[in-house]
Amino acid sequence: xxxxxxxxxxxxxxxxxxxxxxxxxxxxxxxxxxxxxxxxxxxxxxxxxxxxxxxxxxxxxxxxxxxxxxxxxxxxxxxxxxxxxxxxxxxxxxxxxxxxxxxxxxxxxxxxxxxxxxxxxxxxxxxxxxxxxxxxxxxxxxxxxxxxxxxxxxxxxxxxxxxxxxxxxxxxxxxxxxxxxxxxxxxxxxxxxxxxxxxxxxxxxxxxxxxxxxxxxxxxxxxxxxxxxxxxxxxxxxxxxxxxxxxxxxxxxxxxxxxxxxxxxx
Amino acid sequence: xxxxxxxxxxxxxxxxxxxxxxxxxxxxxxxxxxxxxxxxxxxxxxxxxxxxxxxxxxxxxxxxxxxxxxxxxxxxxxxxxxxxxxxxxxxxxxxxxxxxxxxxxxxxxxxxxxxxxxxxxxxxxxxxxxxxxxxxxxxxxxxxxxxxxxxxxxxxxxxxxxxxxxxxxxxxxxxxxxxxxxxxxxxxxxxxxxxxxxxxxxxxxxxxxxxxxxxxxxxxxxxxxxxxxxxxxxxxxxxxxxxxxxxxxxxxxxxxxxxxxxxxxxxxxxxxxxxxxxxxxxxxxxxxxxxxxxxxxxxxxxxxxx
Ligand SMILES: Cc1cc2nc3c(=O)[nH]c(=O)nc-3n(C[C@H](O)[C@H](O)[C@H](O)COP(=O)(O)OP(=O)(O)OC[C@H]3O[C@@H](n4cnc5c(N)ncnc54)[C@H](O)[C@@H]3O)c2cc1C
Ligand SMILES: Cc1cc2nc3c(=O)[nH]c(=O)nc-3n(C[C@H](O)[C@H](O)[C@H](O)COP(=O)(O)O)c2cc1C
Ligand code: FES
Numbered sequence: 001x002x003x004x005x006x007x008x009x010x011x012x013x014x015x016x017x018x019x020x021x022x023x024x025x026x027x028x029x030x031x032x033x034x035x036x037x038x039x040x041x042x043x044x045x046x047x048x049x050x051x052x053x054x055x056x057x058x059x060x061x062x063x064x065x066x067x068x069x070x071x072x073x074x075x076x077x078x079x080x081x082x083x084x085x086x087x088x089x090x091x092x093x094x095x096x097x098x099x100x101x102x103x104x105x106x107x108x109x110x111x112x113x114x115x116x117x118x119x120x121x122x123x124x125x126x127x128x129x130x131x132x133x134x135x136x137x138x139x140x141x142x143x144x145x146x147x148x149x150x151x152x153x154x155x156x157x158x159x160x161x162x163x164x165x166x167x168x169x170x171x172x173x174x175x176x177x178x179x180x181x182x183x184x185x186x187x188x189x190x191x192x193x194x195x196x197x198x199x200x201x202x203x204x205x206x207x208x209x210x211x212x213x214x215x216x217x218x219x220x221x222x223x224x225x226x227x228x229x230x231x232x233x234x235x236x237x238x239x240x241x242x243x244x245x246x247x248x249x250x251x252x253x254x255x256x257x258x259x260x261x262x263x264x265x266x
Numbered sequence: 267x268x269x270x271x272x273x274x275x276x277x278x279x280x281x282x283x284x285x286x287x288x289x290x291x292x293x294x295x296x297x298x299x300x301x302x303x304x305x306x307x308x309x310x311x312x313x314x315x316x317x318x319x320x321x322x323x324x325x326x327x328x329x330x331x332x333x334x335x336x337x338x339x340x341x342x343x344x345x346x347x348x349x350x351x352x353x354x355x356x357x358x359x360x361x362x363x364x365x366x367x368x369x370x371x372x373x374x375x376x377x378x379x380x381x382x383x384x385x386x387x388x389x390x391x392x393x394x395x396x397x398x399x400x401x402x403x404x405x406x407x408x409x410x411x412x413x414x415x416x417x418x419x420x421x422x423x424x425x426x427x428x429x430x431x432x433x434x435x436x437x438x439x440x441x442x443x444x445x446x447x448x449x450x451x452x453x454x455x456x457x458x459x460x461x462x463x464x465x466x467x468x469x470x471x472x473x474x475x476x477x478x479x480x481x482x483x484x485x486x487x488x489x490x491x492x493x494x495x496x497x498x499x500x501x502x503x504x505x506x507x508x509x510x511x512x513x514x515x516x517x518x519x520x521x522x523x524x525x526x527x528x529x530x531x532x533x534x535x536x537x538x539x540x541x542x543x544x545x546x547x548x549x550x551x552x553x554x555x556x557x558x559x560x561x562x563x564x565x566x567x568x569x570x571x572x
Contacts, residue, residue, distance in 0.1 A: 003301050005541060043539065051486055051539060052331050097302075097541060228329050230336060230538040235294035237314075237343045238329035247322050249343070 003233065004029045005097045011062065011070060013088050017152045020120070021086055023073040024062055030098045031068035034058045036128035037103025037224055037258040040071065041232040043095035044084040054081040055229045057124035057201075057257075058099065060159075071098075074123040074155065100232045101257050104128050104199060104222055109136035111196035115144040115165075116186050116210055118202020122146055122156035124224050124258075125201055129163055139164035143189060147182025147202075151175040183209040190217050197222070204266060211261035221261035227252040271555040272562040273548070275309070275529050277507045278430050278455040280364060280392055282309040282530060285563060286520065286548050289511050289534030290315050290368035290394065290434070291340065292485075295354040296361075302541035305361050307548060309530060312366040313350070313358075315396050318376050318383075320346035330467050330476040335486030335513070336535060337465055339479035342370060342399065347383055355389055364391035368434065372402045374422050381426035393429055395420065397449075398436040398461040410436035410461075413448035424453030432509060435459040435500070437489075442496050443503035450504045458509035458532060459500060460493045486535040487513045494526055501527025501568060515543065517550020527568040 011024035030040060041053035062070035077086050088094065104124070107113045113132065117125045125144070133139050144167035148154040154176050160167045168185045169177025178185060183206060190198070190213050200210040201224040214221035230236040232253045240249035241256070242265040250256065250263065273284035287310040293299055296311045305311065323343025330337050345353070347369070358365045367390045371377040377395065384390050397410035397419060404412075409419050420433055433449040435442055437460035446457050462483025467476040475481075493512025501508045510523030511532040520531045536543040551563060560566065 005302060049334065050331055051334060051535075052336060053539065095540075228327050230329050230338075230535075231292075231298075231541075233294075233298050233541070235292060235298045236329065236338070236538060237291075237323060237340045238338060240323060240326045240328055240343070242325065249322055249326070 002033060003098055003100050005095065006030055007093045008070070008096045010088055010090050010092045010094060012090055013086070015086070017155065019077045020153070020155060021075055021077070022059070023075065023085065024070060025073070025094060025096060026062075026070040027096055028067075028069050030096060031061050031071050034061060034068075034071055034099040035103045036131050037124050038099040038101050039232070039257060040073070040096050040098030041100065041229070042073070042085065044081040050081045050084075052230055053097065053232065055232055057224065058127055059123045060127050060130065074120065076120040097232065101253055102255065104224075104258050106131060106135055107197045109141075112141040112193065113143070113197040113199060114186065114189055114195045115142065116182055116198065116200040116202070117144070117146045117156060118182050118206040119148045119153055120155065121200075121202030121206070121224070123201070125199060126156050126159045128199060129160060129165060133163045133165075143195070144168070145170065145182050145186050145189070147171065147206075149173065181209075182206060183213065186210065187213050190214070190219065195219060200224075207261070208266040211264070211266050214261060222258050223261045223264070223266070224258045225252055225256055225264070229253055271552050271560070273551060275563060275567070277392075277432070277509065277530055280430050282364065284309040284548050284551065285524065285530035286544050286551070287366070287509070287530060287532045288312050288537065288544060289532035290396065292534040292537050295350065295358070296365070297354070297357050299537065299541055303545050306363055308363045308544055310364045310366050310391070311358065311361075312368050312394055312532060313354070314344050315342050315368045315370045316344050316347045316350050316380065317342065317370055318347055318379055320344065320349065325478040327476065327478055330482070332465070332467055332484065333488060335484050335488030337467055337477060337482035337484055338462065339477045339482035341479065347380060351387055355387070359389035365389060366392045366394050366432070368394040368396055370396040370399045372400065374419050377419055378422050378426050381423040385427040385429060390429065392432060393423070393427060394432045394434050394458060395423055396434045396461065398434065398438070408436055408438070410445060411439050413444045416445050417448040417452040420449040420452040420454050430455040432456040432458050434461055436461050437492060437496055438464050443499050446500045446504050450506050454506060456507040456509060456529075457500060457504065458511055460489070460496055460512045463489050463492065485513070487515055489513045490519060494522055497523055497528050498526040498570070514547070515539070517547045517554060520547050520551060521554060521566065524563065524567050525570050527570070529567055
């Protein structure tokens with residue numbers, strides 16, 4: 001997977017829920033090497049502020065008969081960089097570097113897996129589910145739980161359904177699905193079914209809880225983590241994450257962003 | 267290719283094919299940028315700061331963006347000189363581009379041992395001594411903030427190596443020309459400046475520092491005017507080549523430093539924003555010479571009219 005830089009044309013940039021956007025980018029060279037869990041660095045601003053690129057997981061590939069012609073990003077507006085992105089329109093160009101990082105290891109078709117996404121954390125998980133389903137020729141043995149603050153913030157449900165996976169939905173305020181934490185039904189499922197693999201992406205508090213559940217039941221667990229990043233390619237060493245080995249840091253952009261949960265001190 | 271202009275510059279005994287180097291800590295050990303840059307076109311590659319032993323660096327968060335720049339408190343994480351020589355240098359040795367080893371220690375003795383170790387290594391063209399690190403003997407005060415301490419250190423390094431020595435100056439001082447003169451008197455073949463400017467940022471909602479280390483080093487466009495002023499002052503104060511560093515994002519920025527008196531420049535934070543920044547700057551320098559009818563980049567070094 002060789003990273004490259006492309007001036008990608010924006011194919012679409014649609015607000016699918018308040019402050020949540022799906023951004024389609026024409027970037028064949030990046031799409032060619034992208035796999036679930038990898039990310040891209042987006043320069044949102046041309047030449048002005050913000051200065052640094054922003055990291056985003058690849059949400060999916062844009063496929064045509066000729067092959068993958070681009071990538072999709074699912075993002076939430078939280079600050080100046082994402083606000084700049086939201087202001088872009090179809091036909092504009094964005095400077096994108098990728099694909100970067102180490103993605104998810106795909107479970108074998110015989111393994112039962114559960115996918116847990118919190119809020120915008122579903123972004124890399126839909127792509128993952130698609131590849132899992134393709135590899136096993138169906139959705140059998142793939143379970144998903146997605147959680148968010150409220151109904152508006154629940155993402156990815158339609159995409160999981162289209163793959164034949166009916167996700168369990170939770171919200172903090174009960175406006176959609178179960179009123180609880182995403183880790184509640186996840187914990188119940190793990191207890192009852194003892195799956196072979198847990199995949200998770202979301203806020204750090206959620207990942208910590210998922211990792212504890214998996215470790216308690218001795219289940220393999222891969223998590224995608226977020227850190228501040230300046231370069232995205234192993235040069236700045238700014239993206240350090242604490243490992244379980246004292247005094248050893250891992251780097252989210254090159255060792256991750258997907259890690260075996262057991263390697264991290266979350 | 268633009269072969270009709272001469273971009274070569276001399277940094278003491280070292281002749282570079284062009285004045286554009288990478289700044290330590292912003293270009294990894296070189297190979298990280300191979301997908302984006304033709305490494306053979308660079309003037310020189312300065313690698314991440316190396317210490318005698320591997321170093322894990324500071325806890326996260328280590329970086330935060332600030333207005334027109336960024337703060338970092340990486341804590342000089344690196345693989346150590348031995349692993350560098352064994353695992354990373356062979357790749358760099360296959361390039362045409364000179365490799366400059368940036369080094370740091372906590373005691374004079376550590377610097378001396380680093381200089382002695384590198385002295386015998388083929389494929390390292392020069393040593394850049396980072397004197398901005400805390401001196402454990404002096405209660406953690408940086409080597410680079412006191413002229414006598416800095417001169418002692420550089421003299422000690424000088425005695426341990428025949429390779430060209432450049433000294434990377436800290437801007438966190440009252441009079442940078444005093445430090446520059448002292449290290450040149452102690453045997454520095456050139457000086458590079460500036461390292462990052464100490465700063466901090468606070469998350470007002472949590473009322474906590476944004477960096478785990480509380481303070482960090484500011485880099486990027488925000489520091490360019492300060493760096494330029496210091497380069498201009500130092501270039502007039504010493505008679506060795508000066509390497510300009512700080513906020514250089516494009517060829518015009520690089521030209522400002524050359525005109526102010528720098529014989530070469532280092533590109534740092536710009537690599538994160540645009541991984542091809544170094545090559546684009548090299549092309550921009552050629553374009554400038556062509557446009558203004560000059561044949562050699564040497565014609566513009568120190569050509570400031572006041
Ligand atoms: C590998 C990776 C993949 C990511 N994938 C996605 C994705 O698919 N969709 C998406 O919406 N976001 C994703 N993010 C997070 C995204 O990079 C940040 O939201 C974005 O950088 C914010 O930029 P900004 O300028 O809008 O806000 P900023 O002003 O930079 O930040 C606004 C607030 O968000 C916090 N913040 C900024 N960056 C991060 C970060 N990386 N992690 C945690 N908190 C942060 C800041 O501390 C601040 O409080 C990912 C991050 C990483 C590291
Ligand atoms: C993430 C980061 C790491 C750095 N690491 C080092 C280092 O190891 N040794 C050193 O001498 N300077 C280091 N620097 C300083 C740069 O080499 C340079 O002096 C400074 O960033 C100013 O240049 P810039 O504005 O172009 O980035 C580092 C800077 C950054 C941003
Ligand atoms: S983001 Fe620069 S090393 Fe990971």
